Amino acid sequence: MAHAIRFKETGGPEVLRWEEVVVGDPGPGQVRIRHHAVGLNFADTYFRTGLYPAPLPAGLGVEAAGVIEAVGEGVTGFSEGDRVTYTGSPLGAYSTERVMPVGSLIKLPDGIAFETAAAMTMRGLTSSYLLRRIHPLEEGDTILLTAAAGGVGLIVCQWAKLLGLNVIGTVSTEEKAELARAHGCDHVIHYRSENVAERVRELTDGAGVPVVFDSVGKTTYASSLASLRRRGLLVCFGTASGPVPPIDAMQLAVQGSLFVTRPALADYIADPAERAELAGELFDHVGSGRIDIKVNQRYALEDAAQAHRDLEAGRTTGSSVFVL
Template sequence: MSKAVVVHEYGGSEVMKIEEVEVGKPGPGQVKVRNRAVGLNFIDTYFRSGLYKAPALPFIPGNEAAGEILELGKGVRGFKVGDRVGYVSALGSYAQERLVDARILVKLPKSISYETAAGMMLKGLTAQYLLRQLFRVKKGHTILVHAAAGGMGQLLCQWGKSLGATVIGTAGSKKKAELAKKAGAKYTILYNDENFADKVREITKGKLCDVVYDGIGKATFPASLDCLKKRGMFASFGSASGPIEAFNIGLLVQKGSLFATRPTLNDYADTPANLNAMARDLFSVVSKGKVKIPVNKRFKMQDVIEAHKALEGRQTTGSTILIP
């Protein structure tokens, strides 16, 4: 038996319960993992509230964690008991122990701790495909990062700067703007006090941005499109303020033959080979110090309700983790 956070019905943070669950033995292609640190992400609140539907109720939330392998199922190759691993899964990481398909595991180098891995697997791999695949950021590019003080935002700022881009970050307060600057944003915009599209035009002297990375959604659309130069890329990867509603695709023509996409990690890390290549890239920039993973808040599993309240109350910066 293992302790886990279980959701029996959609709702507020109070619907999460700590329960004993039967883990069982790993089946073919699976391993049993003892989670040492679990990443908390805003998407976890979407599943808990029902904005995103779980495959079935009840379910265990959580999309990322790091720990060590306890047991191997039949046919597993390339791993052994005791290996330190990290993973991003569909759901189920808010648990002390769990079964995981070996194909979604990546081995952790010695330079990456469990807490660092748990705080960066989902966000770090997302940053990798956003910056290196969806739009390949290079020296001379100007990029706009919304919510630049958050865990995802700080990753994009750091990595973007290391690639030679000029990073503009939006933030909700002066304190958060300072965090974004420390992370690599050359310019910051207080979106509660300023019209960010006008400010981008002013900062860039009318040249605008090559790409906008938007995890906020409804509150920043369609103004984000006004921040892009002709043939620029709008990458919507989250909906912290609510989902973007249907819009007239003609907007993209009017604003300069723009590209708009709503990508997901699963479509980039869709094979073990792609996943491992992305992880190697991520671990490399972290190990070299180009990207730092600030784990600023740690919660024990029994404090998971408090943890979700902090996430939804925008009281977190950097990465937040759960210790099972």
């Protein structure tokens, strides 16, 4: 019998339930996948708490890797036995197997393990569009990256070095600082004991940085704005501490004609050709060893509630996966 994590009401980790489910056969345009590994992402907590609305009852999770067991009518480009990974709607990745639309699937090269794929598909594609689509960064540019020791942070640090960028990263502990440095972060700021904007100005001879990649949100957006150089760009791509408060447009002018964007991965992988291009570059870096994916936490899927507690308490580093 197949199993899945589901929730009937929004709330804390305790609302998550391990249940038997009936999967069935794929319909037109669908496949049935048996998962080998499932990704754990901070965005999963947003659905659980209701920050991201979802019809209830609901499954959870948007990222996993496994093998196609059955193919529905009209599916082209994928066959039974194909190794695949995916990130994106619909919810339901927290499951041993599932039926889902073929549109989100990406073929997984043989040289990349299922756990690696589940740990990096969302984070890696996010890193890809941040560095390759958001802003025309040039070799020698300096960027500020919040949560530099997180799953996205460690990938961005490594990829940024491949592009010749200088990385200033923020962290909460010395353990995380060492991890960030080991992955290419040039300068580390302990945000709990240092003034981030002041340190950024010191490190950039008073100029500030052209781009800040901020995945924390509510508690960091003000210091992120203050770290930008004139006409700089704040990229708010996550809200780990809560949603970014309303931004006064006049303050953007006063602080140096600044720009702010709140991108979503879905809009950068909606086009199949662009998704394939971003994924191809990611898989090439990972497959060659130029980017190392750290799976630092592994959980059984039925322990999803504890995994969420660890994630929200900041007890994780790098990527976390559920192993089936």
